[in-house]
Amino acid sequence: MSTDTKMIIADDHPLFRTALQQTLQAELTLPAPPQLLQADSIDAVHGLLGQHPDTDLVLLDLHMPGAHGFSGLANLRGVFPTIPIAIISASDQPHVVRQAADLGASGFIPKTLAPAALGRAVADLLAGATWFTDALNQASEGIDQATAQFAERLANLTPHQFRVYTMITEGMLNKQIAYDLNISEPTVKAHVTAILRKLGVRDRKQVIIAAGALAVEDAANSL
The missing domain is CATH 1.10.10.10 (Winged helix-like DNA-binding domain superfamily/Winged helix DNA-binding domain)
Structure with missing residues (x-):
């Protein structure tokens, strides 16, 4: 992980993006303040990743303009295969978490996660680990x-x-x-x-x- 950590918060709700940015600024302990970029659509994520290929992590909502469900994740993983993408969503049923893992997500963070736990999850992801809730092991099946x-x-x-x-x-x-x-x-x-x-x-x-x-x-x- 570089000293200049760069992340993209991708969600179409500006209040949530702002709240998540404030949470990360408060809960992450890094050598330097992280650079937190915001995107409100899949097109915007593509644009930011094109401008910032050194992005360390994308936090991607499943319900964004320009994509339906996992289609955005699938496409971004192909166009930017080296950049970790973690899903952050209120749709956190076990089969959804399993599908995210099957499609190459580095993690799945429920929007209900407490701030301190969210900070720890993002820290693990930035360190190169994967991060999923226990729901991952509760799913009976994933993507066919x-x-x-x-x-x-x-x-x-x-x-x-x-x-x-x-x-x-x-x-x-x-x-x-x-x-x-x-x-x-x-x-x-x-x-x-x-x-x-x-x-x-x-x-x-x-x-x-x-x-x-x-x-x-x-x-x-x-x-």
Whole structure:
């Protein structure tokens, strides 16, 4: 771990990002104050990691704009394979924790964790260890083979292709994607063709079905 520790807090709720930043500043004992960057979407995480390839750790929420469930983790692990990513989420059921581990997360931190325990967990992660709750061992099963293979293929998408992929999973048509991204429809069509090839599927419907296996119910919306 370098003396200039750099982390990304990725969550779409600004109050939580601020609270987590304050907790880390209070609970982490490091040679120098950590540099804590904030991202409110998967696109923003991609941008920050591109600018800061020396990032020591990403704390990633599962429910972020630009990704559905574990799709963001799967893609980030492929594009930035050397940077540890830990999930921090309110969706902490045993099978979700197991799936995070299966997909290459370095840890899983429940949002209900006490501040001091959170500080210890992040310190372990920064030291190169993994950190999971006991829920990891309570799960009866994790990611099945087909879903694991799809996640591996997601890792091959470029950040721009992943953005288009997410729009496809939301049911958007090429015309809508072109408008939102301010690109031409032929360019979108070329992206879609490349995405289908990389994911090993025939059409958009298969993309949506496969993506559903990586979805995670938002605990905040299930109450």
